[in-house]
Amino acid sequence: MKKDNQTSCIHHSGILSCVSQVPIFNHLEPKHLDEIMSMTRSISYEKGEHIYHAGDESDSLYIVNKGRIRIYRLSESGKEQIVRILNPGDYTGELALFKKSQHESYAETMVNTSICIITREKLQTLLTKYPTIALKLLTEFSNRLEQSEKQTTRFSTETVETRIALFLAESVDPDSNSNEIILPMSKKDLASYLGTTPETISRKLAELEEKGLIKQKLQKKIEILDLDKLLMN
């Protein structure tokens, strides 16, 4: 981990784009964005470093500027599950900012990554100064919660094959008219994310391909041939 150029040269370090692309801030005026930027600091990580571990004191919001981060948990019996992948503009650490303040998950960079950090006190200041940020956060939390509960329901009621199919279907970009998707992670990680094993992922994708529903191209690239059939299984 290495500290970047500080707030004196924020525009060079990419903090502007970092902060301005975050949904909870991007409704603010430029001058307010400037203010927020002046409250952040920037840090770079090599691939494979941890930004925080479970149990760490939580005191900051981390916004991804460049790179990719894997958030995962360890279950009571020590097995790892990937909760979410962060791309530029996404953030993490927000949970612990409002509760008892210990991380329960791990944040690990998947590639070289630079992030912006806002400490809890500074965020609290912002929240009282710009109450709309709190509303944005509430919206985000709502969506995440809905998403998480949906995921829980899927895990408890759907077969692995259905979960994979749903994941693929939801990965299709509705704007693009191409039905090609790029997996945002390795199949090993996808297995963890979907609550199964790499072996099963491999087999089920092969099955779906045999059925003519998808076509696997180069690693990570999959074309959806029949979206409807994929979903009505």
Next chain:
Amino acid sequence: MKKDNQTSCIHHSGILSCVSQVPIFNHLEPKHLDEIMSMTRSISYEKGEHIYHAGDESDSLYIVNKGRIRIYRLSESGKEQIVRILNPGDYTGELALFKKSQHESYAETMVNTSICIITREKLQTLLTKYPTIALKLLTEFSNRLEQSEKQTTRFSTETVETRIALFLAESVDPDSNSNEIILPMSKKDLASYLGTTPETISRKLAELEEKGLIKQKLQKKIEILDLDKLLMN
């Protein structure tokens, strides 16, 4: 469903106790609580009625005053999963207040139940007038999200037996020195909540009893005999 006495006789209808026991409000002064109460209305339901269905327009926060409510979801393939049980002081409907405004879950009363309702507009008014409510909400959402993600991880990495054991362990009241727990729902519902079937619940509880870790008393009542062993499985 039947509309209760309106706000003119709020103290008779139990709205006071209703609102004042809600975590997001209970830090406010009595006179502010009065104001909030004047913004609510009260409704009673018979056992088995639905307060809302998935797909319903969402426009209110529902606070349980008396009774018990079961929140459940239907998965893509139509199977039901219980998400949470609401007791007096708990609330629901908050998710849809900040997002696209359609319920994705079902709320069904388990017994005769009376609730208080605050509409979205009134809640928005409260949020801008008392920003601390937003902070309380953020805290609540954080906890729920953490909880939900933990649950997701358990579903994807733990065996049914472990999930049951964890549920039992977490149901023990740490204040009381008795290790007896009362299941908050039928075993059928518990099965749904834990992502399994009634048959498996029955079998696993029997197993745990054979191992001497628990003792089943009258329906719903279970004594934990060896909490440590229960958890280190």
Next chain:
DNA sequence: CGACAGGTTGACCGTTATCAAAGATCGTGG
């Protein structure tokens, strides 16, 4: 007291995890 939902038990089988080993891919350093 009877009916009905909830609960238990048994037999069976399908889905998916596990173990093992071979093959593909990626990143790294020479």
Next chain:
DNA sequence: CCACGATCTTTGATAACGGTCAACCTGTCG
């Protein structure tokens, strides 16, 4: 730029966890 090792991916064989179906039991409530 190539070669190597490490990691990821695939494929096969096997086993077990837990779901399903069916029958019976039990408690609860009108």
